[in-house]
Each structure stands twice: as structure tokens, then as C-alpha cells.
Amino acid sequence: MSSRLPVLPLLPILDAARAPEVPLSALDTVWFQLTGTVCNIACRHCFISCGPEERRVPMMDAAQVRRFLDEAERLGARDYYFTGGEPMMHPDFWPLVDDTLARGPLTVLTNGLYLDGDAAARARRAFDRARYSFDLRVSLDGMSADENDPVRGKGTFHRIVDGLRALAAVGLSPAITVVEHRAGLAAADARAAFFDFARSLGLAQPRLKFLPLLRIGREPTRTAGYSDSDVAALADLTLTPEAQEAIVCSSSRLVTAHGVMTCPILLDAPGAALADTLAGALGPIRLRWSACKTCVVEGLTCRT
């Protein structure tokens, strides 16, 4: 029997005419959906429903990644992100890290499960060799297995913590990403405790990024999707210049095996594919999707 969890399609919730429009101020950030929806785990709150059996969006091949890197550099991009799925599952992961770091700073979003001693040593070499910053962002959804494992999967807490210790051992300090999958996780005292916890793993310069929940993908089956009032918050909204500047789609695009998309959140949305090239995907974006509320109203940014 397949253990595959149901995939809920992401549908537009606003007519284009009522949806706020965000022009691209500049293509600063290029995201690579390196492994598509392919992941070694299937988190219960995954906003794009990734997992071992999820091949809706396949891995990018290395030549395709390099073509987009060339184009991004020609367009004067400022920084790059690898995401998935689990980007470290890509067979050409490390050569692609080096190729990207030759052009600009790179952040890899990983679940940390592939970070053994060898990988940590390899990451340190990439960090030292590159002129630009190489950053790792490791997801961990609690300070104990009891907090983390119900969301990220049985046994993952101890494996992620081992990965963080491996990075600490080579002197790297990744950013730990914590999703607020239950109330209070990002409160001031909880943040302070999380810093202490990160330090206890040997991370000399602990860094944390708290992310609000995205109520799409698998999350509605764990808790609940967006409500009518969430949607109402988006309709007919006029964005301030500051809000427009902060929102990811005003300065970045996502490239995938299926072409260029708006952002990492709208991976599955029908009609969210913009073009086959970055140059063809520089037009304004309509905030038509319920998830856009999380960026606009709650200030989510996928950037570190």
C-alpha cells in the first residue's frame, strides 16, 4: 500500500482584476527547485507536498541548472538559493554548488539528513574556496523529538541534530529554520531557549529563522487551510512601497524542471509557470493565491 499523502491543488482565489499587482523591481534572487518535489521525507506541513514518491516536479538536470545560471548572471543576479525537495539528493549537488558559488552567494535549504561528517567537510571546503558566501539553512521544528518528529517524521530530530553537530565540528554555523507549527514557538522566551539549544550543539554563532505556517500543500490536512477572512485580507489591497519591496516576487523568480515560476510557494499552482527563460519571466505578478496572504500580511520572506 502506498503511503503517499493526498496532494491538494493550489487554486487561484481572486480574479486577476481584484488581485494586487507586484512589478519586478530587479531580478536580484534566483531560486533553483533543484530536486523538484523529490524529498527523502514527507513533512506534515510541507507547503508543496514533497516526498519520496512525489515526482510531480522532477529534478532539474545539471545542464539545465547551468543554463539558468548563465542567464541569471547575464541579467546581473545578486544571489542564488537551492531548494527542493531535498537539494542534497541531487546527483550533481556539489559540482553545482561550486559552479554557483563562482558567480555569487548561495544558500542551500536542506532538511539536514544528508549532513554527515563527509558532507560537512565538503561544505567547509566550498565555503573556504569561494569568494562569495555559502550558507546552509537547516530545518528543525523543535528542540526535542516530541516537538519535531510529529511534523518532520519519526527519528528525524536526532538525525538533524547530528547534522548540525557535524557542521559545528567543521566550524560552520548554519541558519536553523523553525516553522511555527504550533502557537508560541516563536515567542521571545522560546526564541531565547532555541538560541541556547543551538549553542549546546556546538554552534559558535547560532542563527535562527522563524517562518510562519503556509496553510497550503499538506498543512490543511494537518490543521486547516486559509479561511475566507484570510482571502478577504488580500482582495483590493494596496501595497505600500515598503511592502512591495519586501515581498519575494518583487525581486526574485524560481526556476524548475518545468520552467520559470513566480516563487517557491507557487510551485504547483496552475498558471503559475511564467516562461521558459528568466528573461521571459520579468513581468508583474498578480497576488491571486491564498498563500500570498502569508507574505503580504504576515511578512513571510523565504530569504534568509
Next chain:
Amino acid sequence: MPHLKPAIHAVIGGVYNNWLALEATLDDARRRGCTDVWCLGDLGGFGPHPDRVFPILRDRGVVVMQGNYDHSIGHDLADCGCGYTDPRDNHYAQLSYDYTRARTSPSWHPWLRALPPSLRATWGGRRVLAAHGSPRRVNEFLWESTSPDAFLARMMTAHECDLLLVTHTGIPWQRRLADGRLVVNVGAIGRPANDGRREVWYAVVTERESGGLDAELVPVAYDWQRLAAAMRSENLPPEFVATIETGWWTTCLEILPPKERLAGKY
């Protein structure tokens, strides 16, 4: 015909109330024969006695432009607009801003408000643009490890310059692009550069006799013990004093990219 010596320009940024480092830097620039001094803004913050730097800048003929701090203080805004995103960074930034705002005489507000947002000139036949953070945003951080060549080239083409001078980050660096254009982050003279040294940094730009420009990043020693004592007597956070005394940043660290962060102690 008399031989004209090529001009030398001093460019400073991030004064952060540090009147002692400001005087030492201007003395250093004079000794080097600098013909003019540009200041790229952020006169306040971090250090003690904000009103002391304004008369020095005015009386010594420094060409001053506006940073985010000067804009905020001049308009009496509630925060510095530094562009930090982490609550830990914002906590210390706010302590620093509240102190500077409370102790800056309102008589300086019109002067701060009237400072230009950028400076332009032609030096050595090259188009020079000075911006506080970046040419497109006053509080954009241009760090060495997160500013790729292609990105800098795109921005310099859009803003029509051959030499781009910026500050805002507090850590100096320079890079010449393959086509000869030059980017210089002049650093800050208000606090050390997170390098374990107590000196502060500024830039000296020299015009070549044959045309073109070269930049040198210059450390300046000043009476840091006196500054630390003044900070203590003003009850500024001990973390700030420790930075002056050790050369390592202790606050507002979350904004640092991984390479710059790992080069520091905290």
C-alpha cells in the same frame, strides 16, 4: 609648465558619533595631501555625544551626504531605518537610535534634512557616484561576500558611474571589475571593522596621472580609551564599549553574511 600633482580624495562613512575618530581621520587625510573629504552619511548612532561631530564636519569643510540615520534623526522618526530584519539586531539598533535622537539638538535637524542623498563628481576623467547603502536604496547592505561582479556591473551601468563609493555595512572592501570599473565600500570611522583591531577605516582615492582611479583602504588609530570612557559615563550598553575596546562586533550580528560573520569573533 608646472607639473600638476594628481588629486587625492578622502572618503569616509559611518561616523556614529565618534568625534575622536573623525578628528583623527581628517588629520590623517590632511597629512596624505587629500584635496577634499567626502562623508557618505550615518553621522549618529553607537557612540556618545552626537552633537560633537556636526561642527567638526562643517568647520573642516567636509562634503557630507545623507545616510539613513541622518534622514531619521533630521525628520525625528521613531527608528533609524537601518534595514535590520532580526529582532536581536533591532533591539540594539533601537537603544542606539533612542540615545542619539534624545541627545541631538533639534537645531541640527534642518541641516541633517537638507543633506543630499548622493554625490557625483568626475575624478581622473571617471564618473564618480557616492551612495550611502547602494545607488538604489539608502539602507541596502553591499557586503563583499554577497555582491557579485555581475550584480555590481548591472547597478553601475544603471546608475552611470565608473567608481561607486558606498558605506552602511561598516566593513571596508574594494573590487575592480574586469572592465576596470571600481567599487569601494569605504567602511566606517565610528567603530572598528569586526577584525579584532581597534583602528577604524576609510578610503583614499587617487587620480592617476594617465587618467583613471585607484583606491586604498586606510586604517586610522585614535584615542579609543577616551571614547570608551565617554561611552561608559553616558551609560551606553557595555556591549558597544566592548566593540570599541576589542575590535570585535558584539551586536547587530544577524545581518552579517556567513563569510563576514565567520571572520568575526561572535
